[in-house]
Amino acid sequence: MSYGIRLHVWGRNALFTRPELKVERVTYDVITPSAARGILEAIHWKPAIRWVIDRIHVLEPIRHQQIRRNEVGHKAPAGTIKSAMKRGDLGGVQLLVDEDRQQRASTVLVNPAYVIEAHFDLTAQAGGDDNEGKHLDIFNRRAARGQCFHQPCLGTREFAAHFALLPEGNPLPPRNPAAESSDLGFGTPRDLGLMLWDIDHSRKDRPSMFFRARLVEGVMEIPAPGSDGVLQ
């Protein structure tokens, strides 16, 4: 186990799609560990390391908005293509994007802000010159300067994430006083239900793994990989 990092992330909107509601996308109330991992990887990642999210602090009230957009509906019908192939002619085989519309609504979060607490472990692919200090330094340097491999996002790429490193010893950014409500588990813990923990990319069907998410005074604890808290 190496030293942890803390990253402050925020944006105008966010969409952490629930796997069960992804045709008309509905967001989770709070950033998922896998989305948080994606943000860290956008700043620094190598096959030698694996980010583990420990804890997420929610700094703003949970608010939603609806956005409906025109999206592309289908892939082309195989039958039409086959008959065109038989003719040996592509002419007439057309699928107008404007006529293959699906209007899909997204329920997104408004003005989300989080502090992600995480650390990384070295993986089996770590070579001789990979040590924890080196990767920690790279991450801290990049995050402090605003450098990134690509601009991280809050769930989907149209919702860009802004980020700032919280140096060790610095206090958390102030929480919006309006957020200190039962919605964020102030007073009594709030159960967010089952939430996606991450996707197991090492197994063949890439199964999803879940955990029981709870907000206690604005903080969501994330179970460690391989622990009982991670439901397969």
Added chain:
Amino acid sequence: MTPLTRRHDFVLVFEVTNGNPNGDPDAGNLPRLDPETNHGLVSDVSLKRKLRNYVDLAREGVEGHHIYVQEGSILNEKHRQAYVALRGDDAKAKKDAKLNPKDDTEAKALRDWMCRNFFDVRTFGAVMSTGINCGQVKGPVQVTFARSVEPILPVEVSITRMAATNEAEKKKREEGDDGDSRTDNRTMGRKHIVPYGLYVAHGFISAKFAERTGFTESDLDLLFEAMTNMFEHDRSAARGEMATRKLIVFSHDNPLGNAPAHALFDRVRIGRAVDGEFRALDDRGLGNLAPARKFADYIVSIDRQDLPQGIEIRELV
């Protein structure tokens, strides 16, 4: 062709006059609104559609500048072109309804072929796993929702048409008709316009992703050209007058960047012009000011003081 060596972040400022920049399908095609603040919105996909359309117009038929997500094309046919190009006369490539890359090498070759031929694939990326699988490409260019700098007030305009669509409509009109022959067959419609709105979109261009998709310096020039001109070729009854007013590019020396994007975007400040002077939009003294109706009612200022090292600001428009 040189791939990008620097990261770029950009601010695109555009205006709409008496038009609807982006209708909301959820609200009867009213201009998109942030329901909490009444700021106008234009979705990322709407802007990307216009960029694609411009490149299609400006580089029609030019090799390597085809547009994948086109109005009027079949996605899978393009995937198939990739397979046919790679496997040559292999009959299976031309026939099978479902194709999967044989191995990682082929998957990569297919992706590269798509990136090489289609401007929008190497710019915005594409999911090409529909039936005939070409995998997924993440593009270097990321565009966010555009938002108006001040609340907008959409105006509904009723219009009339001196014709009816069908007999039934005509009949309905005739009931209660006062006999004026001029109003015969007249039907009514509605338009929604924003009298004036100034919108800002933010964008990010990752040099590292550009390396992967082969997005080059000349592609970048073309992208900025498209941002400058895209509204000039998107005229329609609904849009009114739209124009790009500012395109401010922050270029980093380092491929990973030299400063946080949000800190750079904060340098672009938009305020109201009061007797030629800059006034912040949240200035309470603006309460009695008439609503903005032209670009000259705003001032766009760029703070160039104490620029972080390795940042270059370019004003392309």
